[in-house]
Amino acid sequence: MTLKPPSWPAAPADIPDADPVSDRLTGDTTTDGTTTDGGPAGGSPARADRGGSDAPAGRPGQQAAGPGPAPVPSRPDRSDPGLPELRASGLRLAYDNTVIVDDLDLVVPAGRISVIVGANACGKSTLLRALARLLRPRAGAVHLDGRSIHAMPTRQVARQLGILPQSPVAPSGLTVVDLVGRGRSPHQTWWRQWSTADEQAVTEALRATAMLELADRPVDELSGGQRQRAWIAMAVAQGTPVLLLDEPTTFLDLAHQIDVLDLVVDLNRREKRTVVMVLHDLNQACRYADHVIAMRAGRIVTQGPPAEVVTAELVEEVFGLRCQVVTDPVSGTPLVIPMGRHHSPRPAAALKS
Ligand SMILES: Nc1ncnc2c1ncn2[C@@H]1O[C@H](COP(=O)(O)OP(=O)(O)OP(=O)(O)O)[C@@H](O)[C@H]1O
Ligand SMILES: [Mg+2]
Numbered sequence: 001m002t003l004k005p006p007s008w009p010a011a012p013a014d015i016p017d018a019d020p021v022s023d024r025l026t027g028d029t030t031t032d033g034t035t036t037d038g039g040p041a042g043g044s045p046a047r048a049d050r051g052g053s054d055a056p057a058g059r060p061g062q063q064a065a066g067p068g069p070a071p072v073p074s075r076p077d078r079s080d081p082g083l084p085e086l087r088a089s090g091l092r093l094a095y096d097n098t099v100i101v102d103d104l105d106l107v108v109p110a111g112r113i114s115v116i117v118g119a120n121a122c123g124k125s126t127l128l129r130a131l132a133r134l135l136r137p138r139a140g141a142v143h144l145d146g147r148s149i150h151a152m153p154t155r156q157v158a159r160q161l162g163i164l165p166q167s168p169v170a171p172s173g174l175t176v177v178d179l180v181g182r183g184r185s186p187h188q189t190w191w192r193q194w195s196t197a198d199e200q201a202v203t204e205a206l207r208a209t210a211m212l213e214l215a216d217r218p219v220d221e222l223s224g225g226q227r228q229r230a231w232i233a234m235a236v237a238q239g240t241p242v243l244l245l246d247e248p249t250t251f252l253d254l255a256h257q258i259d260v261l262d263l264v265v266d267l268n269r270r271e272k273r274t275v276v277m278v279l280h281d282l283n284q285a286c287r288y289a290d291h292v293i294a295m296r297a298g299r300i301v302t303q304g305p306p307a308e309v310v311t312a313e314l315v316e317e318v319f320g321l322r323c324q325v326v327t328d329p330v331s332g333t334p335l336v337i338p339m340g341r342h343h344s345p346r347p348a349a350a351l352k353s
Pocket of ligand 1: 095100118119120121122123124125126127166
């Protein structure tokens with residue numbers, strides 16, 4: 001592996017908008033919207049949250065899956081004080097004339113792992129992109145530590161917020177190590193170029209994602225799963241206190257999915273990074289989230305600790321899917337078992353371990 005200074009402009013603001021890699025770091029890819037960067041629209045009431053933190057861990061709709069550990073309560077569903085707070089107020093997000101998200105309020109628990117779940121096209125990526133400043137709200141605002149992210153200098157945002165978009169595209173021929181090194185560009189200035197700290201961050205990110213051996217390979221010659229891990233390494237190397245990951249486990253085999261999710265937990269627990277990720281696997285969401293945010297048609301239906309909010313009723317409401325929710329025998333978190341048209345409930349089946 002050849003670690004070297006990246007061959008792109010050091011400051012994200014210097015990178016032309018057409019470069020998709022810099023877009024995912026810094027850019028505002030949507031220009032058709034107006035914004036109210038001056039502050040939140042204000043006055044919009046918080047969404048009904050059916051998952052109050054006082055709700056009991058054992059709840060209607062969840063059965064025991066046979067012998068196993070007692071349900072493990074989620075970590076407290078509140079922010080760590082002193083960490084950067086990410087908050088959306090009165091958000092309206094649209095593409096051209098189509099409003100996708102309207103009047104959305106969200107406070108991301110700082111220092112926690114939040115997972116957004118919801119059906120295809122309900123607006124998860126749209127919300128995540130707005131939180132990352134990749135999409136300009138038509139109304140409302142996103143605040144990081146009380147400051148509108150649209151009013152903050154680009155470099156400052158990129159030092160605080162890292163995002164893995166849903167379908168990132170690397171420039172042709174870019175090697176893995178160069179891609180991951182690009183994650184360090186927000187930390188560089190004209191007086192402090194590529195440093196030992198950057199080199200260490202890149203090496204560590206490559207190691208954590210098992211990409212060291214592939215470091216010199218062009219990204220566009222990798223398998224889907226390898227490519228996904230290269231992008232995750234880039235987001236990790238960026239070293240931001242807030243990490244936004246849109247379907248980080250896409251393309252990964254089951255073992256690598258668990259590796260990546262465990263890595264996310266490591267980053268959260270060791271470095272207190274705030275994580276917001278979109279996951280489609282509800283059972284992984286329940287295992288790895290401190291806080292689940294369930295979306296439907298551009299709205300937050302409910303949010304809270306998985307043990308309190310993930311029920312058969314919620315799955316039916318959000319996905320239109322009948323299921324049973326039992327207790328995961330390994331983690332003690334909710335385990336969603338879908339029914340489908342060809343399988344009807346057999347009580348005995350759920351009890352076999
Ligand atoms: N760039 C775009 N231009 C126009 N419409 C868009 C654009 N991106 C997304 N949309 C539309 O916005 C809606 C929400 O899309 P979004 O990508 O946020 O969904 P999602 O919840 O992330 O879905 P998925 O689970 O399939 O990733 C969809 O109807 C989609 O077609
Ligand atoms: Mg999406």
